[in-house]
Amino acid sequence: MGRRLIGSLAPAPAAEEGADPSAPFLRTVALTKRFGGVVAVDSASVSFERGRIHGLVGQNGAGKSTLVRMIAGAERPDSGHVEVQGAPMTFNSPRAALDAGVTLVAQELSLVSALSVAENLSLGQLPRRLGFADFSSMYRQAGRLIGESGFDLDPAAPVAALSASDQQKIEVLRAVARKARLIILDEPTSSMSVDESERVYEIARRLATSGVAVVLVSHYLEEVLAVCDLVTVMRDGRVVDTGPAREFTAEALVERMVGETGALRRRREWRPVEASGPPRLAARSLSGRGFADIDVDVHPGEIVAIVGLVGSGRSEFLRAVCGAERPSGGEVLIDGEPKRFGSPRRAKEAGVAFISESRKRDGIFPKLSGSVNITAAHAREVSRYGFVDRTRQRRSARSAADRVGVRAHSLEHPITSLSGGNQQKALLARWLVQPPRVFLIDEPTRGVDVVSITQIHDVMSQLAGDGMSVLMVTSDFEEALAVAHRIYVFRDGRRAAEFAAAEANKSLLLASAFGTTPDSPAPSP
Amino acid sequence: MGTALLGGLSRYGIIVAFCLLIVAVAAQSDRFLTKQNWLNLLDQAAPLGLIAVGVTLCIIAGIFDLSTGAIFAVAAVTAAKVAAVDPWLGIAVGVGVGALAGLLNAAVMLATGINSFIGTLSTSIVFRGIALLTTSGLIVSVGDPDYKILGTRTFADAKIAAWIFAAVAVIGGLTLARTTFGRSLYAIGGNVQAARLVGIRVGAVQTTAYAFSGLCAGLAGVLTSSRTGSAQADIGIGLELAAITAVVVGGTSIFGGEGAVWRTVVGVMLLQTIGNAFNLLGVDPTYKQVVQGILVLLAVSIDHFGQRRGARASRRGTDD
Numbered sequence: 001m002g003r004r005l006i007g008s009l010a011p012a013p014a015a016e017e018g019a020d021p022s023a024p025f026l027r028t029v030a031l032t033k034r035f036g037g038v039v040a041v042d043s044a045s046v047s048f049e050r051g052r053i054h055g056l057v058g059q060n061g062a063g064k065s066t067l068v069r070m071i072a073g074a075e076r077p078d079s080g081h082v083e084v085q086g087a088p089m090t091f092n093s094p095r096a097a098l099d100a101g102v103t104l105v106a107q108e109l110s111l112v113s114a115l116s117v118a119e120n121l122s123l124g125q126l127p128r129r130l131g132f133a134d135f136s137s138m139y140r141q142a143g144r145l146i147g148e149s150g151f152d153l154d155p156a157a158p159v160a161a162l163s164a165s166d167q168q169k170i171e172v173l174r175a176v177a178r179k180a181r182l183i184i185l186d187e188p189t190s191s192m193s194v195d196e197s198e199r200v201y202e203i204a205r206r207l208a209t210s211g212v213a214v215v216l217v218s219h220y221l222e223e224v225l226a227v228c229d230l231v232t233v234m235r236d237g238r239v240v241d242t243g244p245a246r247e248f249t250a251e252a253l254v255e256r257m258v259g260e261t262g263a264l265r266r267r268r269e270w271r272p273v274e275a276s277g278p279p280r281l282a283a284r285s286l287s288g289r290g291f292a293d294i295d296v297d298v299h300p301g302e303i304v305a306i307v308g309l310v311g312s313g314r315s316e317f318l319r320a321v322c323g324a325e326r327p328s329g330g331e332v333l334i335d336g337e338p339k340r341f342g343s344p345r346r347a348k349e350a351g352v353a354f355i356s357e358s359r360k361r362d363g364i365f366p367k368l369s370g371s372v373n374i375t376a377a378h379a380r381e382v383s384r385y386g387f388v389d390r391t392r393q394r395r396s397a398r399s400a401a402d403r404v405g406v407r408a409h410s411l412e413h414p415i416t417s418l419s420g421g422n423q424q425k426a427l428l429a430r431w432l433v434q435p436p437r438v439f440l441i442d443e444p445t446r447g448v449d450v451v452s453i454t455q456i457h458d459v460m461s462q463l464a465g466d467g468m469s470v471l472m473v474t475s476d477f478e479e480a481l482a483v484a485h486r487i488y489v490f491r492d493g494r495r496a497a498e499f500a501a502a503e504a505n506k507s508l509l510l511a512s513a514f515g516t517t518p519d520s521p522a523p524s525p
Numbered sequence: 526m527g528t529a530l531l532g533g534l535s536r537y538g539i540i541v542a543f544c545l546l547i548v549a550v551a552a553q554s555d556r557f558l559t560k561q562n563w564l565n566l567l568d569q570a571a572p573l574g575l576i577a578v579g580v581t582l583c584i585i586a587g588i589f590d591l592s593t594g595a596i597f598a599v600a601a602v603t604a605a606k607v608a609a610v611d612p613w614l615g616i617a618v619g620v621g622v623g624a625l626a627g628l629l630n631a632a633v634m635l636a637t638g639i640n641s642f643i644g645t646l647s648t649s650i651v652f653r654g655i656a657l658l659t660t661s662g663l664i665v666s667v668g669d670p671d672y673k674i675l676g677t678r679t680f681a682d683a684k685i686a687a688w689i690f691a692a693v694a695v696i697g698g699l700t701l702a703r704t705t706f707g708r709s710l711y712a713i714g715g716n717v718q719a720a721r722l723v724g725i726r727v728g729a730v731q732t733t734a735y736a737f738s739g740l741c742a743g744l745a746g747v748l749t750s751s752r753t754g755s756a757q758a759d760i761g762i763g764l765e766l767a768a769i770t771a772v773v774v775g776g777t778s779i780f781g782g783e784g785a786v787w788r789t790v791v792g793v794m795l796l797q798t799i800g801n802a803f804n805l806l807g808v809d810p811t812y813k814q815v816v817q818g819i820l821v822l823l824a825v826s827i828d829h830f831g832q833r834r835g836a837r838a839s840r841r842g843t844d845d
Contacts, residue, residue: 324722345724354722362718367782368711376712377723379705386704430723 023086024049025213026071026102026182031080033066038419038449040066042237043080048182053204053214055228055245057221059257059476063237064217068184071215072104073097101181105171105188111159118142118155120170121177145173150199172200176207183207184215189223201227221250233257236450254506278336280469281352281438283321286330290316291493293330298438298469303460305480305501306473308490308513314473315357317490318440321471322354323347334438348377351437355427357446357473359420363427370411370418371397374426378433400429405455421452428459439463441472445479457483477509489513538827539776539788543795550798554805562805564683566797571690572597572745574793576768578697579741581789583641584772585701586734587714587781588634592645593742593768595652596626597761600743601750602656605665605672612672616747623743624736626652631735635728649765656758666755676752686748693741698786710734714781770817771796774824795820 024047033041041063048054058064069075071082073091082089084100091097094104111120119126121142127134142155151169159167168188175183185204189197197220204214204227218224224231225245232242233256241256279297286294291313298304306314319325321332323341331338334350341347344354356362365373374397375382382393397411404425408418415423424445431439444460445453460483464470474480480487480501487504489497489512497512551558576593583590604619626648634644667673675685701707709730712720721727745764750756775792777784796817803813 322722343724344722345726348724356718356722362716362722365712365715365719365782367715367778372708372711376708376719376725379708383705386706388703388705388708 023083025085027083027086028067028071029081029083029088031067031070031077031082033063033070033075033078035420038421039237041070041077044234044237044239045080046232046239046242048213048215050181050211050213051208052229053208053216053227055224055231056215056217056234057219057224057231057253057257058234059478062234062257064234065186066237067234068104068186068215068217069106071097071182072102072184074104074106098178098180101179102184103175103178103180103182104184104186105175106186111167111170113158113160115159116155117146117153117157117159117162117170120159121145121155121174123174125178141177145177149173149176149203169196169200172203176203180212182213182215184217186217187219188216189218189220197223221253225250225253278333280335281321281471282333282336283317284331284333286317286320286327286332288316288320288325288327288329291320291490294490294495296471296488296495298471300437300467300469301464302486303464303470303472303484305484305487306471306490307475307477307480307487307509308496310475312490312513313493314490315442316493318354318442318471318473319356321347322352322440324354324356348436352440353377353431353436353438354440355431355442355444357442359423359427359447364415364423366416367414369413370401370406370408370415370426373415374400374411374429375433377430381434396433397429400432401426403432404428404459405452419449421448424448425452425456425459428456432463435463435466435468437468439468439470441470443474444472445474445476453479477506477513480509481506491515536776539774539791539795539824543791543798546795546798546802550802550805554802557802557805560682562801564687566794566801567687567690568684570793570797571684571686572749573764573767573771573797574690574790575693575741575745575748576738576764577771577789577793578694578786579738580765580768581772581775581777581784581786582697582701582710582734583738584769584777584779585714585781585784586710586731587641587717588731588734589642589769590627590630590645590735590738591642591765591769592626592630592649592652593738594761594764594766595649595656596623596739596742597746597749597764598756598758599623599626599652599656599659599746601746601756601760602660602665602758604747605667605750605756606659608667608669608672612667612669615667615672616675616751619747619750620740620743623746624740626743627736627739628732630739631732634735635732653758660756660758662758664755664757667750670754673751673754676748676750686752689744689748693744694786694790697737697741698790701786706730706733711782715783767796770821774820776824776827779825 027045027047029045030043031041031045032039032043044063044067056064056068066075070077073094073096076092082091089100091100091102097104112123115123118139122138127137127141129137139155146153146155149169151173153166153169159170172185172188185200188200201223204216208214208229216224216228225248228245230242231245231248231253233240233253235257280300281296281298283294283296294317296304296306306317308314316325320327323344323346332341333339334352339350341350341352347354360366365376371394375393378396379388382389382396394411401408401411406418406422406425406429408422415426418426424447441460445456448456460470460472472484481504484501487499487501487509488495489499489509491513496515499508556562576597580590580593600619600623603622604615606615607618608615630645630648633639633648634641637644675689678685680688701710709720709725712723712725713727713730717727746756746761749760771792772784772789773779773792774795775784775788775790777788799816799820800813802808803810
């Protein structure tokens with residue numbers, strides 16, 4: 001593919017005054033962070049050296065993002081600290097980290113969408129002349145920066161009009177413009193094409209050559225191995241291995257990443273599902289924003305997973321099925337009958353429930369109690385003549401919560417007093433006050449502790465066992481393999497492949513999601 | 526601990542403040558704690574209180590209704606106009622016009638998707654314009670003495686206006702706290718996306734809130750006009766902001782999703798009592814606004830503090 005790693009790295013520039021020249025640029029010492037009862041990062045110690053690209057890999061929820069957020073001052077550690085060139089530092093804010101030369105290019109973008117590309121690049125350091133903004137030199141500087149990067153960006157374009165990947169490029173360039181000495185790229189290429197990713201990696205190489213310490217957090221193992229000098233593997237919040245990239249293979253990394261948790265994710269034993277008769281839920285040539293021409297079937301008693309990369313149209317499809325978004329074409333059938341869900345309410349009335357991927361954005365009611373949150377979709381069942389029957393509300397909430405194992409000493413406090421895992425279980429419970437016939441779940445276990453993951457999977461299996469149809473979207477291929485009967489792979493808004501879970505494995509799914517192999521399932525040997 | 530104290534203050538501070546005020550004023554003036562003074566206070570508070578109850582439901586659902594002052598005027602002048610035919614018909618039409626104006630607000634907001642703040646600001650100008658058109662800028666007087674019954678007659682010692690305020694506050698409070706409709710208001714104000722996904726009819730619930738707010742403002746306008754037996758187009762200017770002030774001072778969150786009608790009632794009475802205290806103690810009334818303004822600032826900063834605490838708690842719960 002592109003250019004190989006530059007043979008010799010530039011010599012480290014002279015160290016600053018008072019700094020220990022032999023120390024790595026930045027070192028974390030036993031950093032630990034808990035969220036509620038979940039240990040996100042457990043005593044992590046890593047060193048990042050100038051002139052090196054350092055890969056950081058692990059499964060979803062392994063603690064990579066939390067670790068880099070602590071390094072960049074966006075999150076405060078519960079214990080442990082950071083050393084910059086041997087000197088212990090406390091970053092109480094991203095500003096403090098920036099002043100020490102540490103920049104995080106986060107997964108969530110932080111651009112001002114009403115401003116132009118050039119303005120975003122110079123945000124906070126706008127060139128001035130006589131106290132007025134000097135726009136011509138701002139555009140000149142931005143143009144030079146973009147030119148050097150090889151990106152195809154118009155400095156005058158408003159950011160709002162750009163694609164997600166173009167916006168990501170601006171984020172990367174902004175870190176370059178700030179002259180950071182440690183740049184953390186958190187999943188910089190997850191929304192980019194292969195070609196665009198290669199450009200980002202080239203920038204990373206150039207930064208390293210100029211003496212910057214680069215940290216690359218990524219799920220793309222082959223790319224990490226090709227680009228990085230060193231790789232650190234995290235699992236369950238702990239650093240489990242660090243070494244030169246050339247000593248690892250992708251398979252070895254996966255092995256380290258999975259570790260013993262693989263045992264927790266063992267496949268469930270499935271009774272074969274009766275696939276006779278019409279499917280409970282069917283999508284026929286369903287199209288909409290972000291996906292096109294999708295056919296999907298889910299039979300009673302079946303758990304079906306949709307996997308794919310971020311931006312493959314998985315979530316958009318699910319939202320269109322449940323009426324949260326209007327499809328532009330095709331149809332949804334329940335028991336063979338065409339349905340048009342103008343709103344989630346209509347879907348609910350037809351026995352279709354939906355849990356979105358973001359608990360915070362459109363899941364919980366943060367100020368309301370656990371009971372009210374759980375019974376929110378079934379107000380009629382816990383009221384009489386329009387008046388809420390509080391006893392009934394409490395009882396219904398409690399029994400639904402018990403069914404999914406919500407751990408809370410009281411459901412009468414605001415739901416935000418519960419941990420992430422218990423909030424997610426409460427959202428599951430919300431639809432079990434009166435179980436639906438079709439359950440659509442986007443990312444059932446995102447940001448959830450290991451115990452809750454198992455509980456949620458058990459509940460899903462039970463529900464399917466009772467005859468419910470479950471359709472889930474997940475980024476976690478292992479989860480799809482562990483829980484689902486059948487798996488659809490989405491790529492670029494299309495259904496790229498379909499597998500029976502028993503015949504699929506992670507590399508098949510990955511290959512199909514990336515489009516590196518033919519889409520039809522490989523014939524079993 | 527400091528944070529616990531502030532948290533408690535954020536929840537029940539309004540009651541503490543109100544009691545302190547009562548004790549302080551009572552110590553200075555013999556006339557303050559008399560039955561007559563309190564009945565007067567309640568009567569004076571009725572129009573603002575009525576509007577504030579309607580506005581409470583709106584704010585909890587995440588809606589700003591800035592048109593209540595104009596609806597107040599439009600309802601008052603139509604009531605006075607129609608009262609020339611029949612006083613009771615005038616009163617009914619006035620209240621109906623208020624509710625209708627609220628429905629119109631809802632229709633505009635739902636059809637255009639404009640934010641309620643700017644939307645009701647615009648409709649308020651239209652409503653006030655209609656009031657002007659109706660009266661040609663003149664005072665409308667009502668000859669029939671029956672028209673003044675609601676505003677001036679007493680029942681069991683209290684003015685009928687005060688009884689109406691009490692009744693609407695109880696109905697509004699029960700609706701909010703006990704009904705599924707009330708719960709939908711909290712849900713929509715707390716997280717409108719989630720509300721839609723659990724199947725709440727967001728549009729219908731918001732429409733009802735707008736209409737209720739319009740109805741309350743209409744009722745307030747009619748009562749005020751009934752007191753004097755007249756109405757004109759420029760009454761009630763600034764009343765919409767006074768109502769929001771009372772709601773926020775009471776401790777209902779300006780960000781929506783939490784609050785209560787009893788809080789609003791206390792907020793209204795607190796503001797009214799401050800005015801009363803200035804009268805009784807003979808303090809220069811020009812200071813009244815300064816004191817009220819500082820009070821609002823205090824209330825909002827306590828709310829803001831609570832918000833930040835809440836945000837932190839929810840971040841802890843949902844971070845990946």
